[in-house]
Each structure stands twice: as C-alpha cells, then as structure tokens.
Amino acid sequence: MPSSLETRKRVEAGLARRHRRERLFKFSGMLATTVGVVFLGVFFFDLFAKGSSAFVQTHLRLEVEFSADVIAPGGELDIAYADFDGLVRSALRAEFPEVTGRGDRRELYRIVSSSAGYQMQDMIELDPELLGTRQSIWFPAASTVDMYIKGNIDATLDESLRPISDQQIAWVESLRESGFLETHFNRALFSNGDSRDPELAGIKGALMGSFYMLIVTVVLAFPIGVAAAIYLEEFAPRNRWSDLIEVNINNLAAVPSIVFGLLGLAVFINWVGIPRSAPLVGGLVLSLLTLPVIIIASRAAIKAVPPSIREAALGLGASRMQVVFHHVMPLALPGMLTGTIIGMSRALGESAPLLMIGMVAFIVDVPGGFSDPATALPVQIYLWADSPERAFAERTSAAIIVLLGFLLLMNLAAVIIRKRMEKKW
Amino acid sequence: MTNPRTVLVLLACAVLASGFATDAEAQANRDYIYIVGSSTVYPFSTVVAERFGRGTEFKTPKVESTGSGGGLKLFCDGVGVDHPDITNASRAIKSSEVERCAGNGVTEIVEVKIGYDGIVIANAISAIEMELTRKDIFLALAKEVPGGADGELIENPYNTWKDVNPELPDVRIEMLGPPPTSGTRDAFVELAMEGGCKAIPWISALKKSDSSAYKSICHTIREDGAFVEAGENDNLIVQKLEANPNAFGIFGFSFLDQNSEKVKGAMVDGHKPTFDAIADGDYPVSRSLFFYAKKAHVDVIPGLREFLREFTSERAWGDEGYLAERGLIPMPAEERGAVSASVRNLEPLTMASQ
Numbered sequence: 001m002p003s004s005l006e007t008r009k010r011v012e013a014g015l016a017r018r019h020r021r022e023r024l025f026k027f028s029g030m031l032a033t034t035v036g037v038v039f040l041g042v043f044f045f046d047l048f049a050k051g052s053s054a055f056v057q058t059h060l061r062l063e064v065e066f067s068a069d070v071i072a073p074g075g076e077l078d079i080a081y082a083d084f085d086g087l088v089r090s091a092l093r094a095e096f097p098e099v100t101g102r103g104d105r106r107e108l109y110r111i112v113s114s115s116a117g118y119q120m121q122d123m124i125e126l127d128p129e130l131l132g133t134r135q136s137i138w139f140p141a142a143s144t145v146d147m148y149i150k151g152n153i154d155a156t157l158d159e160s161l162r163p164i165s166d167q168q169i170a171w172v173e174s175l176r177e178s179g180f181l182e183t184h185f186n187r188a189l190f191s192n193g194d195s196r197d198p199e200l201a202g203i204k205g206a207l208m209g210s211f212y213m214l215i216v217t218v219v220l221a222f223p224i225g226v227a228a229a230i231y232l233e234e235f236a237p238r239n240r241w242s243d244l245i246e247v248n249i250n251n252l253a254a255v256p257s258i259v260f261g262l263l264g265l266a267v268f269i270n271w272v273g274i275p276r277s278a279p280l281v282g283g284l285v286l287s288l289l290t291l292p293v294i295i296i297a298s299r300a301a302i303k304a305v306p307p308s309i310r311e312a313a314l315g316l317g318a319s320r321m322q323v324v325f326h327h328v329m330p331l332a333l334p335g336m337l338t339g340t341i342i343g344m345s346r347a348l349g350e351s352a353p354l355l356m357i358g359m360v361a362f363i364v365d366v367p368g369g370f371s372d373p374a375t376a377l378p379v380q381i382y383l384w385a386d387s388p389e390r391a392f393a394e395r396t397s398a399a400i401i402v403l404l405g406f407l408l409l410m411n412l413a414a415v416i417i418r419k420r421m422e423k424k425w
Numbered sequence: 426m427t428n429p430r431t432v433l434v435l436l437a438c439a440v441l442a443s444g445f446a447t448d449a450e451a452q453a454n455r456d457y458i459y460i461v462g463s464s465t466v467y468p469f470s471t472v473v474a475e476r477f478g479r480g481t482e483f484k485t486p487k488v489e490s491t492g493s494g495g496g497l498k499l500f501c502d503g504v505g506v507d508h509p510d511i512t513n514a515s516r517a518i519k520s521s522e523v524e525r526c527a528g529n530g531v532t533e534i535v536e537v538k539i540g541y542d543g544i545v546i547a548n549a550i551s552a553i554e555m556e557l558t559r560k561d562i563f564l565a566l567a568k569e570v571p572g573g574a575d576g577e578l579i580e581n582p583y584n585t586w587k588d589v590n591p592e593l594p595d596v597r598i599e600m601l602g603p604p605p606t607s608g609t610r611d612a613f614v615e616l617a618m619e620g621g622c623k624a625i626p627w628i629s630a631l632k633k634s635d636s637s638a639y640k641s642i643c644h645t646i647r648e649d650g651a652f653v654e655a656g657e658n659d660n661l662i663v664q665k666l667e668a669n670p671n672a673f674g675i676f677g678f679s680f681l682d683q684n685s686e687k688v689k690g691a692m693v694d695g696h697k698p699t700f701d702a703i704a705d706g707d708y709p710v711s712r713s714l715f716f717y718a719k720k721a722h723v724d725v726i727p728g729l730r731e732f733l734r735e736f737t738s739e740r741a742w743g744d745e746g747y748l749a750e751r752g753l754i755p756m757p758a759e760e761r762g763a764v765s766a767s768v769r770n771l772e773p774l775t776m777a778s779q
Contacts, residue, residue: 197475362474
C-alpha cells in the first residue's frame with residue numbers, strides 16, 4: 001500500500017523534530033521548577049542565616065547583693081522606689097575594680113541590659129527572703145554586646161565606626177574567659193511584649209493579638225460562610241439574583257485587602273465606635289476578608305457530595321433541612337474545614353488592612369482580651385524591620401520564622417484533614 | 426441531640442456580646458495613654474513610653490505611628506477617651522490645624538518641643554567624601570533649574586555631580602529618598618532644597634512677588650530617575666547604599682548614628698552631620714521635633730501628667746539622657762528649662778507664639 005508507506009515516511013521525517021520539541025518542553029519545565037526551588041532556597045537560607053541567632057541571647061553573670069540598706073531602708077521593703085540599677089552597677093564595679101573614671105564607668109554600665117534592675121525587682125517581689133543575700137544572677141547583655149558576641153559587629157573596624165568600644169570589648173572578653181558570659185536560649189523573645197531594647201523585645205504580645213483576632217474571625221466567618229454556602233447551594237432558586245450574588249462573592253475574594261481595612265475604619269471604628277487597635281476590630285475586618293474564601297470552598301465541598309445521597313434521603317421521606325444537616329453537611333465538612341483553615345492562614349499573614357485600624361502601634365503590654373490594644377505578628381515584623389537598632393534585624397527574621405512556622409502548621413492541618421476525612425466517590 | 430450549629434451560633438453571640446460589653450467599659454474610662462503621630466518622633470516616644478510603663482504603676486502608653494499630618498488630624502477630631510491624648514510631630518502645628526482643633530472643641534493644646542533631628546545625605550562608608558552646599562543639592566535634585574538668563578527656567582539638565590559643580594566628582598546623580606507622605610521629605614525639601622534655592626538671587630526675590638511660583642520652583646523634586654523614592658523603610662536605604670557606592674540616601678540622623686560603620690554623612694555647607702554640629706545649629710539641614718498634648722485630658726487619663734513630666738525630665742531628654750543615646754539631639758539647657766516649666770504649668774499654645 002503506497003499511501004500508508006508514504007504516511008510512515010512522513011512520520012519518520014518529522015519524528016526527530018517532535019522528539020526535540022518534547023525534550024525542549026521538558027527541559028524548560030525543569031528549568032522553571034529549578035528556578036522556583038532556588039528562589040525559595042535562597043529565601044529560606046537567608047532567613048535562617050539571619051534569624052537563627054536571635055533565638056539565643058548573650059547573658060552576663062553578676063554577683064549582686066540584695067542590699068537591705070537599699071531595698072528596705074527603714075526595715076520595711078520599699079520595692080517601688082529602690083535603686084536596683086545602682087545595685088547592678090555596684091556589682092559591675094566590683095567585677096572590674098580597676099575602672100575608676102566617670103566616663104569609663106558609664107561605658108562599663110552599658111554592657112548589661114537596662115532591664116537588669118527590673119529583673120532584680122521582680123525577683124525580690126516573688127521571694128522577699130532574698131533580702132540581704134548575695135546572689136549570682138544571669139542578666140541579659142546589652143544588644144551591642146550581644147551583636148559583638150554573635151559576630152555581627154566587625155571588631156577590626158576603627159573604634160569610631162562601631163557601636164562597641166575597645167574597652168567594652170576587653171571587658172566582655174575577660175568575662176567570657178572567666179565563664180561569666182554565655183549565650184542562653186532567648187526566652188524573652190517568647191515571653192515579652194514589644195520593647196525598644198532589642199534584648200527585651202518579644203513576640204508574645206503580637207502572638208496573643210493574632211490569636212484573639214483569629215478567634216473572632218473563625219467564630220464569625222465560619223458559621224456565616226457555611227450558612228451562606230448551604231443556602232446558595234441547596235436552597236436558593238437559580239435566577240438572575242443568585243447569579244449576581246455568586247459573581248459578587250467571587251469578585252470579593254479578589255478585592256485588595258487594604259480596602260477591607262478602609263471599610264473597617266469607616267464602619268466598625270467611626271460608626272459602631274469600637275476602639276482602635278482592638279483585636280475585635282481586626283477580627284471583624286479579617287472575617288470580612290476570609291468570608292468569600294470560606295463560602296467558595298464550602299460551596300465546592302457541597303457540590304462534591306453526590307446527588308444520589310440527597311435523592312435517597314428525600315426518597316425515604318427526609319425534609320430538605322434533614323437532608324442538608326444529616327447527610328450533606330457531614331460529608332462536606334472536611335472540605336469546609338480545609339477552606340476555613342486556608343482562609344485563616346491568609347488572615348494570619350495579613351498586615352495591610354490592620355494599618356488602617358490602628359494596629360500598627362507600639363504596644364508593650366501583652367493583650368488580655370478582645371478590646372485591649374494589640375498588634376499582630378506580621379505588623380510586629382513590619383515595625384521591627386523599620387527600627388534603627390541593629391539587633392532588630394535578626395529579631396525580624398526570627399519573627400518571620402515563627403510566622404512561617406504557624407502558617408506551615410495550619411496548612412499541614414488542612415492537608416491532614418483533607419487526607420484523613422475526605423470521602424471519594 | 427446537641428446541635429453543633431446552635432453551639433457555634435451561641436458562641437458567636439457570646440463573643441460579640443462580651444466584646445461590646447468590655448468595649449463600652451474601656452471607652453468609658455481608658456486607663457492607658459494613647460499617642461499618635463510622626464514616624465520620626467516614634468522611636469523617642471516609644472522609649473519614653475516603655476520606661477514610663479516599667480517605672481510607674483501606670484500602664485504602658487500605646488504609640489501609633491501615623492505621620493505628623495495624620496496624627497494631628499486624629500488629635501484634632503475631638504476631646505474624649507476615643508481620641509488621642511498626645512500627637513507627635515516633626516514640624517510645628519499649622520494655624521489651619523489649630524483652627525480645626527478649636528472647631529472640634531480641642532481648644533487648649535500644650536506644645537512641647539523635645540529636641541532636634543538632623544537630616545543627612547549619606548553614602549557608603551567605602552565611597553568618596555562629599556562636600557555639598559545646599560545650592561548643589563537644589564541644583565542636583567530640582568525639577569527645573571535656572572537657565573542662562575534671570576527668570577528663565579529649564580528642565581534639570583544635570584546628569585552628574587560634576588555638571589552641578591565642577592569641584593564635585595564625575596559621578597551620576599542617584600539619590601534615594603523618602604516619598605512625599607513622609608515628614609522627613611517635607612523637612613528635607615524645606616530646609617535643604619529651599620535653602621539652596623534661596624541662594625539664587627532672582628528666585629529669592631520671587632518669594633515676595635509670587636510666593637506660589639517660588640514654592641513650586643524650590644519644592645519640586647525631579648522625576649527623571651535621578652531621585653528615587655525608596656519608601657519609608659530607612660534600613661532598606663542603608664542596605665541599598667552599601668550595595669551601590671555611587672548612590673546617596675536621605676534619612677534622619679538616628680539611622681546614621683546606628684549604622685555608622687556602613688554609611689557616612691556628606692558635609693553640607695562645610696559642616697559634617699555630627700551630634701554636636703546639629704545641637705549647635707551649625708549643620709543646616711536640621712529641624713525641631715515636637716509633641717502636642719490635650720490639656721483637657723490631663724487628670725482624666727491616668728498618668729498623662731506624669732508622662733509629660735517623664736518626657737521633659739533631664740534623665741530622658743537631657744544631654745546625657747536616654748533619648749540622646751537613641752539619637753535625639755537635645756536642646757540647650759536653658760531652652761529645656763523653659764519648655765519643662767511651661768509643660769509643668771500646662772501653658773496652652775497661643776497662635777501669637779507661633
């Protein structure tokens with residue numbers, strides 16, 4: 001058969017070219033994947049290289065005396081007005097008796113964190129028995145010392161160009177040799193609120209702020225989103241109105257988040273009168289933001305439930321509501337939960353809408369409720385990134401690592417729920 | 426049967442109800458000081474707030490960074506616990522803002538000048554030393570510069586610093602600076618650009634005859650790529666300067682102070698931007714920093730009077746106080762004494778004193 005022979009010939013002629021094209025396409029696909037992975041790798045490497053050192057903090061051990069003359073001058077404890085800083089200073093002077101000049105001593109006092117006095121104050125408040133005793137206490141070092149120990153300050157530079165002086169370096173080195181200087185786990189990072197002293201700054205306030213906001217968000221957005229999805233899927237008549245609503249919900253998911261912040265400012269703060277910076281407002285704004293995500297995911301989950309289940313239930317005499325709540329919803333719930341968690345993790349990472357409602361603020365006290373002033377984790381990152389003190393750079397990266405950790409956990413939870421509970425038909 | 430739906434709905438209601446209930450309470454008697462305003466004053470205000478919170482029985486004040494203009498807007502919205510007690514500003518309050526305040530019932534405002542801040546033009550530490558005049562800065566950065574004849578303006582033709590002034594190096598003009606929303610930008614334009622602009626006699630004469638033309642010549646920055654708006658994050662500008670030794674950046678003195686091994690400040694009109702030169706008023710590109718407090722809130726908001734005392738105490742704003750360590754440039758001792766006395770008596774601002 002001449003014609004089939006001819007076809008074969010033509011195929012053979014073009015075969016090399018087709019194979020080449022396929023290889024090229026495969027190669028470009030691989031290239032794209034590699035580029036993506038490399039970018040991600042560089043990002044993570046940079047983040048961990050910069051941020052991992054923030055999880056430890058340099059501490060100095062000083063022999064301090066809880067002097068009764070200073071703390072209880074008249075025989076009675078006078079904690080609020082006692083000069084604890086003075087006690088820390090005399091401990092430093094005892095450690096380095098050769099330092100005498102007034103200026104030199106000021107230099108010396110700067111190697112320990114300004115929080116040392118408050119730490120002593122807290123200790124004696126907890127345990128008044130300490131009065132009159134000498135204690136060996138680990139105090140956080142000042143952030144310049146911390147940066148020097150971590151190698152973030154180049155000691156070979158001219159003295160005038162670096163924040164730590166030659167003298168201070170000598171003192172720190174002598175403490176290190178005698179074992180009075182160590183790096184410990186940076187507990188302050190997880191137990192303190194914000195601070196302008198890097199060695200005291202922590203993310204607990206921001207974490208609690210984010211936590212309260214997400215509570216408000218989930219409590220509002222989940223039931224409303226699921227109810228809207230059920231109504232639209234199961235009960236709403238198909239007409240122009242429901243089409244319009246559907247289009248609008250899909251559009252709402254694409255609205256830039258800052259717009260929700262403006263809405264929150266206009267409605268919740270200026271009209272309803274909820275105080276600025278409260279997690280309640282943040283949660284309300286974020287629930288508006290996540291609602292469309294939850295509605296869309298929930299509708300997809302309801303759609304995936306086979307119609308045969310509804311028909312069987314109806315056939316056995318169940319009402320529409322019984323069909324929905326006894327049969328459709330339990331089967332769609334894993335999908336709804338997955339959508340909710342994805343929406344929540346988006347809400348956790350949001351900072352733009354919070355700008356508008358006053359959550360970008362310096363707040364030291366850890367919030368204890370829904371109406372206390374608070375910030376959120378991404379906002380804390382933004383504030384630290386903008387701080388002039390050098391030691392905040394590594395703390396910024398550390399806060400990003402913590403935020404990424406939470407996002408990863410939430411997404412993992414979503415994946416596990418989907419894998420474990422989702423039914424295939 | 427316990428219905429999960431009912432539980433959820435009840436929970437939502439409970440949270441909302443408790444939220445609103447505590448709100449009403451918090452609104453009725455706010456027990457913390459609420460501060461808004463300039464991002465330049467923010468680093469100083471927060472340090473005082475934190476020390477105040479740790480050292481006294483009062484709660485730590487909340488400090489929001491909204492910019493000088495935004496802060497004054499919130500501040501002037503009214504009297505009462507919903508409105509801020511203090512606003513920080515990197516410029517003096519305008520008479521239009523005082524009027525707006527008065528219109529909303531904020532009649533007695535206490536002005537507190539806290540010190541000075543220098544605006545520096547910096548480049549990488551490894552790069553060349555620059556000796557600029559304000560006229561050089563104006564000619565290098567203005568959108569339109571004087572042409573040959575008096576009164577003639579041409580599109581800025583200068584590409585390198587050498588074009589501007591033959592004594593400067595042959596390096597392309599590349600300046601990273603803050604966006605127009607920033608108080609630093611306002612102050613830079615007013616002090617550096619206008620300062621250089623005034624050095625040209627016919628433009629200076631224009632100030633009286635046609636002040637709006639004068640302003641538009643002196644305050645308009647070129648948009649052809651030589652001036653790059655680098656956002657409000659000054660740390661980012663420092664990083665970019667390190668990477669590019671030919672670029673210059675504009676930011677506040679405190680950033681230069683904290684990053685002295687990475688960047689250095691250019692001389693302006695023969696003065697280096699040092700602590701002493703700014704404090705003495707020799708360095709020309711420096712401005713005063715302020716905050717404004719509502720007299721009506723004193724003794725209503727717990728701790729406000731004590732906070733004013735703390736901010737104006739020697740241990741805070743003195744020559745060796747903790748604010749100086751953060752880069753605030755203190756006022757001379759007599760001026761500090763005068764301001765702190767007027768703060769103690771809560772003397773309200775009068776427009777005549779402006």
